[in-house]
Amino acid sequence: MDLNIRIAGAAGQGVETTGDLLVETFAGQAVHCFSTQTYMSRIRGGLNWYDIRIADRELFSGRGKADLLVALNEDTLNWLRADVNDGGLVLFNGADNDGVVAIEFESVAKEVGGSAIMANTVAAGAVVALLGHDFTGLESGLRERFGRKGDEVVDANIACARKGAELVADHVGKLTGPESSDAPTAICSGNEAIGLAAATAGVKFVTSYPMTPSTGVITFLANVADRYGIVVEQAEDEIAAVNMICGATYAGVPAMTTTSGGGFALMVEGLALAGMLELPIYIFLGQRPGPATGLPTRTAQQDLLFAVHAGHGEFPRAVFAPGTPQQCYDLTRHALEIAHEYQTPVILMSDQFLADVRKNCRGLDTSYRPIDRHIVQEPPEDYLRYTVTESGVSPRAIPGSKALVVVDSDEHAEDGHITDHLEVRVRLQDKRMRKLQGLLSDVLPPDWYGPTEAEHVLIAWGSTYGPCREAVDLINASGGSAAMLHFSQVWPLNVDGIRRMLGGRKRITAVECNQTGQFASLLRMVGAVSECELLTRYDGMPFAAEEIARRIAP
């Protein structure tokens, strides 16, 4: 049981609303879901779609073709009809049309006493019915969604859903959705997971300049700000954002910013500042295809080498790249901990694909569990902010305590004051760079998926986790011998560990959503691999598992 439902239409037609409602409905019934979104850089018109894959086992990837296409307008029908699987169905928002199930959603919504915007509910009702799914899930979903708006709205929506169901009655049985299973009933998107992790980990100050696909994180945080006690402020530009969080972090609160490639480019000077001042800032970098504005609403993994080397001068940093919403949550917390433990900036890289992925998630703890900031509460009078230590980590005090805290972007002495003393320079630079050793000892080992003795290793990082993982299953099911090595931390790298895992394999292929194989380059740079094959995609769409399996010729 593995079905892919595709809701497609113009921007402004409610593709997202319908999709969200359906994912929540299915998940609420403990069905495994995996949804993705594809949209254009415009507010109205064009072609957007929302894929919801449902199955009786955990899912990690989208699929190329749909089993059920819900076409919200005629153009969509024409464009996407060919991508429906044999035996699939098309539900069309319009007049009768050859071989499709046609319902005029808006008219129907109005007929049963709803308004035009309830067309989405009619569609959702029809889909749930078509798959032969239990209707109570959808009803309670509608109740939750519209409860605030009063019973009338709820009732109208339920009526719409029922009518949708009624109108497809003739077709029920043609498609069968998966049964409820042990899937977690909660769902979470990549961006929500990051926001929630930040809020619960004690981030107190968030400032960003809006930029797709990162905006969802700060929007999420704005909505939970009062609950968790956070100041969320839109910055005048990205430079302001990064410098504001440097200030806030200096003053003692965990702080973060969110951006995409172009905005990150503007933050690079501030990143180096955090490196020099030893400030534990957290930057969320949601990637999209470049260069420059590129394809603002599409996905890519093109900023890896940039992020790892961004900033003038040399300073330690850690760079994380989660592969699932769950990892978005776990690694955001972990990244904040690492940043504070080593007093150095961290970057968490995601992309449009993962930002919008929604998937059943177990255990996203919403309780407030602030991380340890590693702050010295009672510093001595003769406190020095940059005391040279063996680990490179100096005791950290914050202003307003018993000691003066001096930080300077110029090279400075242990007391934080500007220096031109070149021996001091070396001492302090060495101190800062020694933190790399600690960072290295705490590096997250890459995840291995598949048989230990696999001949062919697919190297993945960040959001390619899911598609690669499912590709491994596909390859092995058809007689291949593949495994995946997935990196959720991409900097620094534990060279010996990687060598051990990769040594003696017949084939190694880096699977990356970029053109040049950036992670493979990084692995070569640190001496972890010498040669490897590349499987790349850079048209702005994510990989699908089938595609990887197919393109990896045996």
Next chain:
Amino acid sequence: MDLNIRIAGAAGQGVETTGDLLVETFAGQAVHCFSTQTYMSRIRGGLNWYDIRIADRELFSGRGKADLLVALNEDTLNWLRADVNDGGLVLFNGADNDGVVAIEFESVAKEVGGSAIMANTVAAGAVVALLGHDFTGLESGLRERFGRKGDEVVDANIACARKGAELVADHVGKLTGPESSDAPTAICSGNEAIGLAAATAGVKFVTSYPMTPSTGVITFLANVADRYGIVVEQAEDEIAAVNMICGATYAGVPAMTTTSGGGFALMVEGLALAGMLELPIYIFLGQRPGPATGLPTRTAQQDLLFAVHAGHGEFPRAVFAPGTPQQCYDLTRHALEIAHEYQTPVILMSDQFLADVRKNCRGLDTSYRPIDRHIVQEPPEDYLRYTVTESGVSPRAIPGSKALVVVDSDEHAEDGHITDHLEVRVRLQDKRMRKLQGLLSDVLPPDWYGPTEAEHVLIAWGSTYGPCREAVDLINASGGSAAMLHFSQVWPLNVDGIRRMLGGRKRITAVECNQTGQFASLLRMVGAVSECELLTRYDGMPFAAEEIARRIAP
């Protein structure tokens, strides 16, 4: 014959004026010179010095110790006296002091009818005399320098110089300077060479925000702007600078900006813009030690990996790193040509050391020889800015001609207009990246210096050219077997060529003014070397040849 003269004093005491005068005097007499400057980030006080090394053969590096120290104040004397070679002399601006030649420069200047600022001339006269050098060179130098200010000033200066000479008469013969040789009588600093090359190559628009050590380039250009027909404008910030040159380049004139690491960080988004728009902008990056503000007046090579990977998304670029003022000149012109041939941004990396190096230079042509912009003068009516071609280079027209020229930072179609068509995206991205092949075919091969069969290869890039080159001589003179492989183009890299040159060597050592061996990392990343030793320095001072030879244990 190889002497090192060190003029040292507080900022504001005329260290630079005296040094410049002496270098010009010696070079004017066809003596080989090599001068360097060391200064603090302040306007008055502190400790600055100016080393002038003179010899009877071409020089490429400074030296650690001085043979003649000119100490302009007492602190300086105390700090630097220990760094005078045995048999060396100290000329001290002050009252008699044990073992030094003491002259009160200012009083002497006033005595002979000059003013206090002519103290520098007294010092210069004394130095020239001490070395037993021909005095006419200094006199004509003074005439040239002060000619504009009238005969009186010239005469007073000459009187000061003569008096200085007179006062050291007792010590003449203790040090002997080199004879005139075949050295070019013109001298040039790294920064001047860049400015001159840009002006003569036809750069018409220069805009920068001041930042040490890059400011000398734009200042030079401001002074020759009227002569060469250039608009030189100080920008409100670095972001403005890079976007202004993108605009100017689009409109058809070669344009450039100058900056250092922190400013470059702010330009990174604009760099990606130039990559996407295919604009041949030229960025001069004068490095200094970071991170952040770091040591603003010191030297470093810490921005290599940053510069090579700067910018979101993937696009071709060429990065140059000259090793001498002559290369600064040649490569600036070459970089501009490459930029225009391939319609893509180029970066030229120097640093404080090389910026301030002054050395005899032959053949810095001051005549205006504008480069070929590769512009289609008469584009067809149906002109498309981004026509897909095999080389990736599209015919370039400029606005104001017979065709409309459309450029867009979003992904665009061949006509330059925004597109969401993902096949077009791939076609255009491939087109842009194909230019890398052309860039690669035009890559400058690294320079080999030393015996072909050397066992130990020192890898150098950029400004370490000179110190490494002289270190090779020192090592070989003392029975070693070393050669240098110097890269004046650091991106892209011709992997096979490098492998051929390095294959089978016993030892390879990368000599770099940074902590992590960034060029070695780059070589590993492209697969050109696997392992190599590192010899690094990152206290803000450049290498000296002796130091390299000494630190490379055999």
Next chain:
Amino acid sequence: MIEKPFFDSDIAWCPGCGNFSILRTLDKTVEEAGIDRKQLVLVSGIGQAAKLPHYTQANVFNGLHGRAVPAAVGIKLANHELEVVITSGDGDMYGEGGNHLLHNIRRNVGVKAFVHNNMVYGLTKGQASPTSEIGFKTKLQVHGVMSLPFNPLAIAIAEQCSFVARSFAGDPKHLQEMMVAALQHKGGFALLDILQPCPTYNRVNSFKWYRDRVRKIGEEHDPYDRQQALDLAFRWGDEIPLGLIYKHDRPTFESQLEVFKKGALVAQYRQ
């Protein structure tokens, strides 16, 4: 994950958006003024407004968000024979690009800036812009905007900008007058702030809201009177003045450069 190629886009604006009127009026202005489109460069940043150059015939430089002004100035300095017009959004010009506006008014290079001021960030789906009013609620400003709105006219006048005007997308006739005046202005940097309803993300400052408030300033107004001009600039609320609000005569950047006496830089390039 579909492998099908996409189709090419039509105009990416919402039905009913004020941008359509600005586009039509600009086109009409250019036609009627007989401006040679080959000599016209439209420069923009990123945003909904910033897409305008794609929907007409002209040379186009669609650069980075916030950086239309420096790009335009670079173009104009490389070839001051070109007519260089910026058409971009309020976020672009007053937010991310604020520093460039500030310093280019001082520089007084003869580019014309037409700002589509919809008091919101359209393209990124409705966050506050620098001109959003206090209390304006969005998905990000959940408790409403708290910062005082940026007043582009007051700032420009305080900086003695050579030309400062305001118009309204809902009054194409007036808009055309102002565009013509800006294009005819030879005295340097010209700022034309255009009130542009965004029916999708700004439900407060709608067409109707503006129509009820805009007032064309009368003949009696002397745009050279800074005091009067500032007074108009500060008016907002029940009455919103439209028109040529301020002028200041001083030499343009271009007129002061020796180098330009020999013609445009690009024309001087001989090779």
Next chain:
Amino acid sequence: MIEKPFFDSDIAWCPGCGNFSILRTLDKTVEEAGIDRKQLVLVSGIGQAAKLPHYTQANVFNGLHGRAVPAAVGIKLANHELEVVITSGDGDMYGEGGNHLLHNIRRNVGVKAFVHNNMVYGLTKGQASPTSEIGFKTKLQVHGVMSLPFNPLAIAIAEQCSFVARSFAGDPKHLQEMMVAALQHKGGFALLDILQPCPTYNRVNSFKWYRDRVRKIGEEHDPYDRQQALDLAFRWGDEIPLGLIYKHDRPTFESQLEVFKKGALVAQYRQ
């Protein structure tokens, strides 16, 4: 190439520099106002002025060139119990940092900005700054400055900044009065522009030049009168007004946040 370590620096300013007086006056103000230095944070960017925090006793955040304001605002929002004072140069605050000034006046967070305005870039050896006068010649502006000088007071007033004042490094008494007023101001963002002679790179606007021109504004001036205030702000040349030029009352950013009702963010952090 010397292998000897360097000595540590004393104060890196030139003898006779106006910065000394600003430093002394700030110290005196802090002492006399009884400000707890442990609760005081001095924030600066990069430049000669920006070195001030190193020469006194306070918490110090010496950040990036042009970015003092956002850093200060970040500090203040993380812990609004702290007294956060920016001391930085005109290039820093009005040039590179212009956008932050512009938008933080709107935001009205209670940080105090003391700008050492020497009308030149000191640290980088004498290029024009945004406030340099027309015709000012430097090594880079070889034909003299052509842009109209940036008028920080007029801009701040046009933006209805909550506190706008000007003083002169050559009049420590007046300077102290203004510093005290700024520090006592509880209404949000305060801008104090300090005329600071730079004898090394600005030979035009010398101590004497200022002394001959500065005029303390009289008691009769009503700082709440925007018109009057603008009038003073535009005065420059033979007479340069000093004093508290403008005030505007409106809620601070801090006072509007629910979250701050429970105390400073940093104090709320429990772990």
